[in-house]
Amino acid sequence: MEHTEGQKLKEELFNSHKTGWEGMTEEIRNAVFKFAEEYMDYLNTSKTEKEIVKNSKDILVKNGFVDLLEKEELKTGDKVFFVNRARTIYAAVIGENALEDGIRMVAAHGDSPRIDLKPKPLYEDSGLGLFKTHYYGGIKKYQWTNIPLSMHATFVKSNGEKKEVVIGEDENDPIFTISDLLPHLASGQMDRKLKDGVQGEELNIVAGSMPYEDEKVSEQIKLNLLKLLYDKYGIKEVDFMSSEIEFVPAFKAKSLGLDKSMVAAYGQDDKVCCYTALRGILDIGTPKNTAVCVLTDKEEIGFCGVTGMESRTFEYFLTEVLNKAGQNRPNALEKLLHHSKVISADVDGAYDPTFPSSFDKMNSCFIGKGPTMVKYTGSRGKSGASEAPAEFVAEVRGIFEKNGVTYQSSELGKVDAGGGGTIAVVLANRGMSVIDCGVPVLSMHSPYEITSKFDVYQAYKAYEAFYRG
Numbered sequence: 001m002e003h004t005e006g007q008k009l010k011e012e013l014f015n016s017h018k019t020g021w022e023g024m025t026e027e028i029r030n031a032v033f034k035f036a037e038e039y040m041d042y043l044n045t046s047k048t049e050k051e052i053v054k055n056s057k058d059i060l061v062k063n064g065f066v067d068l069l070e071k072e073e074l075k076t077g078d079k080v081f082f083v084n085r086a087r088t089i090y091a092a093v094i095g096e097n098a099l100e101d102g103i104r105m106v107a108a109h110g111d112s113p114r115i116d117l118k119p120k121p122l123y124e125d126s127g128l129g130l131f132k133t134h135y136y137g138g139i140k141k142y143q144w145t146n147i148p149l150s151m152h153a154t155f156v157k158s159n160g161e162k163k164e165v166v167i168g169e170d171e172n173d174p175i176f177t178i179s180d181l182l183p184h185l186a187s188g189q190m191d192r193k194l195k196d197g198v199q200g201e202e203l204n205i206v207a208g209s210m211p212y213e214d215e216k217v218s219e220q221i222k223l224n225l226l227k228l229l230y231d232k233y234g235i236k237e238v239d240f241m242s243s244e245i246e247f248v249p250a251f252k253a254k255s256l257g258l259d260k261s262m263v264a265a266y267g268q269d270d271k272v273c274c275y276t277a278l279r280g281i282l283d284i285g286t287p288k289n290t291a292v293c294v295l296t297d298k299e300e301i302g303f304c305g306v307t308g309m310e311s312r313t314f315e316y317f318l319t320e321v322l323n324k325a326g327q328n329r330p331n332a333l334e335k336l337l338h339h340s341k342v343i344s345a346d347v348d349g350a351y352d353p354t355f356p357s358s359f360d361k362m363n364s365c366f367i368g369k370g371p372t373m374v375k376y377t378g379s380r381g382k383s384g385a386s387e388a389p390a391e392f393v394a395e396v397r398g399i400f401e402k403n404g405v406t407y408q409s410s411e412l413g414k415v416d417a418g419g420g421g422t423i424a425v426v427l428a429n430r431g432m433s434v435i436d437c438g439v440p441v442l443s444m445h446s447p448y449e450i451t452s453k454f455d456v457y458q459a460y461k462a463y464e465a466f467y468r469g
């Protein structure tokens with residue numbers, strides 16, 4: 001049927017966001033599902049920031065990247081990586097243009113909300129061996145009780161010997177869990193506000209219940225648990241103080257829905273952008289400007305610390321690249337930063353039709369409509385945001401449009417409903433042009449987050465196009 005003038009005009013002028021699945025060819029659909037399988041495999045072995053770095057490094061090495069510190073000099077087309085203290089990794093492909101012309105960077109974070117142990121965690125009470133915890137990142141605490149948890153531990157002894165221990169990921173492993181009160185006795189708890197339903201000091205992990213057979217000693221359950229750790233790993237109680245013991249959901253990543261169109265998994269904030277940013281840099285050939293992929297740590301607790309995005313180790317990495325490319329001179333680093341263009345690849349909260357009152361529907365991002373560009377984050381009047389200049393937003397949009405990337409734009413939630421921030425502000429403060437652009441996530445920061453397979457694939461396409469420029 002012939003379209004009316006009004007219909008044609010509306011099509012021309014309106015900003016309509018269709019779901020990405022509509023009109024998709026079978027070839028693309030197959031590519032989307034294949035990519036999602038590979039992504040889920042990566043998630044299942046990469047639940048902590050250290051596992052993200054280790055597995056991403058393996059992928060880089062398989063694709064011809066070498067350790068920057070092993071290179072004497074760098075030339076166009078070289079592919080290198082740099083690991084900061086096993087928790088952050090930077091990868092680069094040296095481009096044709098001078099480094100002072102700026103880099104094209106996509107930066108994601110490998111850390112996700114979780115439950116950490118305190119430095120003195122192990123105790124026994126009333127027939128149970130328990131661990132005291134301190135949660136990491138922004139969580140709704142009640143969501144973390146009564147689910148299977150796995151332990152991902154790094155113990156370092158005072159002689160420097162390191163023990164990596166993972167329990168709960170293999171099908172035959174035991175798991176851990178945080179107990180919650182039975183409803184029959186919870187009338188007092190049920191009167192608490194939801195945010196206090198389970199409190200921080202109530203997130204205790206059940207770790208065992210069998211005593212060491214010796215009536216002459218006290219704390220027989222704790223002793224038995226320490227003996228198990230000592231016999232298998234040589235770990236004593238004092239070693240907990242120099243350890244990082246992270247408890248994460250033991251669930252595997254799964255396809256979600258009758259149509260299998262989504263991924264349900266722990267830690268997709270921001271491992272979905274880690275994987276897509278990493279895959280994107282593998283296939284770019286020799287770019288015009290040097291391409292850099294950053295998988296950083298400590299985003300969830302404020303970007304700080306020696307392995308966070310604020311760490312000057314990032315400048316050390318860039319300076320080593322300048323040195324080894326024979327391009328360092330006074331001001332070279334500042335020029336490089338000033339001319340650089342960055343995507344802060346972080347997820348955004350997708351519109352949830354079950355909770356419409358927390359969103360401005362017009363300015364939300366939706367599952368299945370591609371990665372979302374977020375011009376500013378912040379809260380209460382954009383406070384704390386590094387708002388991207390309109391010129392830069394237009395440039396990135398242009399790259400996406402030229403490369404057939406489906407994208408949307410959004411801000412997080414209703415005005416004054418809350419808010420959040422990303423590493424964009426840290427990069428902008430260094431003098432780099434930066435915009436947030438990542439995958440919409442439902443149930444963000446919960447133990448089991450949801451993404452669309454279409455969006456995951458489009459994020460990969462978006463980042464790859466951006467590296468190329």
Ligand code: MN
Pocket residue numbers: 109269270299346347
């Ligand atoms: Mn994030």
Ligand code: MN
Pocket residue numbers: 269300445
């Ligand atoms: Mn987050």
